[in-house]
Amino acid sequence: MKAAVIVFPGSNCDRDCKVAIERSTGAHVDMVWHGDTELPSGVDLIVLPGGFAYGDYLRCGAMAALSPIMREVKAAAERGVATVGICNGFQVLCEARMLPGALLRNERLKYVCKAVDLEVTNAQTRFTAGYVGRRQVAMTVGNGEGNFFADEATLDRLEGEGQVVFRYVDNPNGSSRGVAGIVNAKGNVLGLMPHPDRAFEPELGSADGAILFQSALASA
Amino acid sequence: MKAIVHVFLKPGVLDVQGKAVEQALHGLGWGGVANVRVGRTIEFDLAAKDAAGAEAEVKAMCDKLLANTVIESYRVEVA
Numbered sequence: 001m002k003a004a005v006i007v008f009p010g011s012n013c014d015r016d017c018k019v020a021i022e023r024s025t026g027a028h029v030d031m032v033w034h035g036d037t038e039l040p041s042g043v044d045l046i047v048l049p050g051g052f053a054y055g056d057y058l059r060c061g062a063m064a065a066l067s068p069i070m071r072e073v074k075a076a077a078e079r080g081v082a083t084v085g086i087c088n089g090f091q092v093l094c095e096a097r098m099l100p101g102a103l104l105r106n107e108r109l110k111y112v113c114k115a116v117d118l119e120v121t122n123a124q125t126r127f128t129a130g131y132v133g134r135r136q137v138a139m140t141v142g143n144g145e146g147n148f149f150a151d152e153a154t155l156d157r158l159e160g161e162g163q164v165v166f167r168y169v170d171n172p173n174g175s176s177r178g179v180a181g182i183v184n185a186k187g188n189v190l191g192l193m194p195h196p197d198r199a200f201e202p203e204l205g206s207a208d209g210a211i212l213f214q215s216a217l218a219s220a
Numbered sequence: 221m222k223a224i225v226h227v228f229l230k231p232g233v234l235d236v237q238g239k240a241v242e243q244a245l246h247g248l249g250w251g252g253v254a255n256v257r258v259g260r261t262i263e264f265d266l267a268a269k270d271a272a273g274a275e276a277e278v279k280a281m282c283d284k285l286l287a288n289t290v291i292e293s294y295r296v297e298v299a
Binding site for chain 2: 101149150
């Protein structure tokens with residue numbers, strides 16, 4: 001099993017992601033620079049990590065979405081490779097139009113950094129299959145612009161098609177309908193604001209994030 | 221040519237910064253202030269033959285990078 005973590009200038013959870021994937025799945029993890037023009041061959045999972053890619057200039061994720069490597073990430077996702085964007089990575093996926101919606105400033109303008117309980121809204125995706133039988137999981141959030149927004153019609157569609165995967169039990173940032181994580185229509189691209197990479201061992205307060213990486217690779 | 225792009229959150233999208241600024245203005249005694257929106261202005265020089273062509277080009281830049289049309293609308297001035 002092989003995973004790739006994309007490193008943008010300003011990413012700061014890239015190493016966390018590498019360690020989290022290695023320890024929870026044993027997969028080999030390559031770090032891929034944003035300026036690269038190809039992904040390692042045979043990659044089973046691509047992760048866009050948290051941080052402040054390009055200093056959040058213009059809009060969070062806007063510049064990163066146009067990085068050379070993103071052409072390859074898009075192509076791989078179109079081939080069906082499991083792709084996960086965490087926090088800033090979720091913002092990048094929305095800016096790249098690989099996921100619908102956008103992330104706005106938090107409702108109360110505050111950077112929110114805390115443990116959150118999440119409802120697993122859909123345990124039948126390739127990322128959440130390991131949560132079957134679990135209604136609730138715990139991870140942490142750390143974001144200033146994690147307020148998920150999409151128009152009503154898009155939200156209805158996301159809910160109707162089972163694309164809302166995680167929902168906040170106690171909405172920390174004003175996200176529309178409490179959405180914490182969504183998948184694309186094909187089900188192979190996941191974006192979520194909470195950090196599975198900060199919840200992969202009991203010592204971190206929760207090991208629920210490990211299940212997400214395990215599920216993603218088990219489905220490859 | 222000089223291009224000026226104004227980018228604002230769309231009317232239906234909650235502008236929390238605008239809300240905070242509005243409250244601050246109310247606090248300073250300007251009670252008549254309403255509907256504050258905080259946007260961004262981007263300006264640059266552009267090599268172009270005519271205004272119409274320049275405007276089309278700048279709009280393409282907006283759609284591709286300068287604005288996120290999921291949440292933002294933009295207005296272009298070319299002179």
